[in-house]
Amino acid sequence: MIEGVIGSPLVHGHPPTVADDCLLRNAWVCPEYVRTRSADLVAATAEHLQITLISVVIGAVIALPLALVARRFRRLRPGVLGVSTAIYTIPSLALFSLLLPFTGLSERTVIIGLVLYTLTILVRAVLSGLDGVPEEVRDAGRGMGYSTNGLLWRVELPLALPVLIGGLRIATVSTVALTTIGTIVGSGGLGDLISTGLSSNFKAQVLTASVLCVVLALVLDVVLLGVQRVLMPWRRRGEGR
């Protein structure tokens, strides 16, 4: 029943249209691809977002107490910073691979790897944010009768907030980019689309997924910037530093 020559548009059962053309030409930019595969794109973006958010949230929840411990017990500090530099130095592909014997081909492998990277950024951010609190302010707080804990929560952490959110922004943006490498264990969100696009030489899929990745990173960055403005209304004029 095939009427057209093999490979001609007629094989697909309907006359060629201009919109189809970009798929046939294997163009980089193809609205028809976005239209016909929107379900795939949405699913991959959702998975990407989920992996990123889970990793950053877990990272933040662990980073704060870890940094506080490293601050309280001064002797631990060089160790914590040294380990975090070492983890930061390990390439993502190698880190995911090292987790393979423990967590196998699963999303957990990617999330644990990303949590480790997030930790290295956030622990540093908490420590340098708290280091940046002027000693006079601390003295004034003590003079007002704050306990060590009260000083931390009511004075030091609020003043360190710009640096903390700065760290959170860097961690989030890098995590979005690193999630793509999760494709090596089959959970890379948009990275999976890039990967299948590579193996089937499907340019529109590669470029669309790549652009979505960057857009996702920028959107999350802007959201965090908004959070900073809401939390620190007194700093709305002019960026710190």
Place this chain on the structure above:
Amino acid sequence: MGWVGDVIAWFQDPQHWQGPNGVPQRLLEHVGVSAAALGIACALAIPLALWLGHVHRGGALAVGVSNVGRAVPTYAVLVVLVLMPDPFGLSTLSILVALVLFAVPPILTNTYIGVSEVEPAAVDAARGMGMSGPQVLARVELPLSVPLLMDGVRLAAVQVIATATIAALVAGGGLGALITDGFARQNQAEVVAGALCVVVLALSVEGLMALLQRRTNPLPTVRAR
């Protein structure tokens, strides 16, 4: 924990230490392309950043490029380059270009900040002594910005080693190829062994760069930061 034994056995197998997929050959590829990329990135970024910092212009560009570099996945850039027509495609050039693209931002940003934040009083004093613009740059601004510059080169080196590993996902060579080869053959020992090789290389490079950073600091008594 049987996998530990498998990994040790993998390292003990002399087959894995010779031939095109052996550790030495893969290491050589990895170091070769990384060193070339780092050299090219330094040659491009350092002069540009020195000049921008000297004239105090283009700060948004010099700093923004790092933020953009962080948001763009290295894997995406590698795949896009590989799907490009000649002279890109599956070639060393594609991988080299991707590595350079990701090595430039940290060097550019750090060098720019280093030069532009040199104490204005020091620059004024140099001018008062009769130094010309280029002399101020070469004798005052450059030496004072070396610690930050080297920080940027160190970050770039770490980034390049990591990106060169990911290059294996798009059929590049290097130590990452041991990992991807292991995944393709479902050989976990090879995956872990390859990853360990990458870790040793990355940590060695970081250590060497930290040493170099300390050695090149013209003000050794004043610790950076």
